[in-house]
Amino acid sequence: MEETDWGRHIAWDIGIHGVGVQLQTLLGADLVEQVYSRLVIDSNRAPGHPTSIPAVSDHTTIGANVALSAACRARREREILHPYHDQIAALLRQRQTPVALIALHSFTPRMNGKDRPWHVGILHHQDTRSARIMLDLLRQEGDLCVGDNEPYVLTATSDYTVPYHAEQGGLPYLEIEIRQDLIENEVGQISWAQRLARLLPLYWNAISTAH
Template sequence: MPLAVPLLNPADPPVFRIVGPTARSPLLLTADHAGRAIPRRLAGLQLSAAVLDTHVAWDLGVAGLGERLSVRLDAFLILHNYSRLVIDVNRPPDAPDSIVSLSEHTLIPANDDLSIAEREERRTALFEPYHRRIAAELNGRLRRGQPSVLVALHSFTPVHTGQERPWHVGVLHGRDNRLARRVLRGLRREPGLQVGDNEPYAVSDASDHTVVVHGEHRRIPHVELEVRQDLLATASGQQEWAERLAAVLEESLADSFPPLQGGESFLG
């Protein structure tokens, strides 16, 4: 049975926003955790403004990075506007951490004991429209014969559960590392830069949705990039990293990609 009051009302922000809708680059940039909005009906998930300012609620600095990278590369960018604490759009909807009641050390009591209908409502309102728009963009390019390269942008906290993370940037990939190998080589040429290969996270079917569904399943080149949040804390830092990543991505795309081999049947 549908819930009586819609999750989103006209006073709530749209689910996503797009920068560069007519951009000409083959690159399609995504920022799954760019926003921290919470539907008004959910009353802030009973969390303080201080909590909603932290990495628990969103990827700090990634919106500014994505916007600058979009301009620098003339690339399509889609940014999700809602906090991952409402629903994580980079998790399969049936994953245990799709909607969390504990994030690191922070309790999210409003997410305890959600009914099936409440979980489905969040998926329908906030998860599906975002991924439908990504799919529509990629489908349109395919019809036009326009190539696509997917780059998923994220940021990570310098300290997590008491553990310091030494990497400045992480290059993440799953089964298909065609683009990731090139990006790794390019970033590792810069002296003093600590570059993680599937660090601080690794792509998997259980932990990721965007690059798995829109990259792997489509057999297009893709990579997930994680930049440490303290490096994106200022506009100048965001611009510096946009320039760095743009140069590496341009170099990585200078040559065509070899096709996946026949034995690589992981994409179905």
């Protein structure tokens, strides 16, 4: 890999850290972040998933992952993947009041030669009720192109955090994808955090009533 590859979307979800930190402050929420690059191990993939430690990402060979031994894979899971998910599970167990899991991600504006028009996407699998509420709220903003299971489709095999922590536990959840060029600087990150801080309580009120 070239040094510049570490700044590309293949290595991390560009901009979402700033959104998450701002949102944590605005809502008083718990925030759990993975500090390792997904090129080391993707914490949103199940242990042993074929793409959890990619040898190639967006046509770029990840040399350190080629022919990686089983022992090295197991070590990355033990030292990086499991502590991350253990922390999420511990926080969910400690909560004494109803809670929703909000998974924050960002996506590259262009992939495989195609532009992605969505400003934001809501991914869902089993809990379509939560998704519908948030999709409606985002569309009512009037200035957004909103993706429904775009730019990705959430499945039990392509995702891990939501299926494992939310769907298995019967928790309401949202998986939110924001386009990276909208949050590549602090101004955009603050703007999106403020928008979500305004909409998420409306979502919570609606889903609490629905439940």
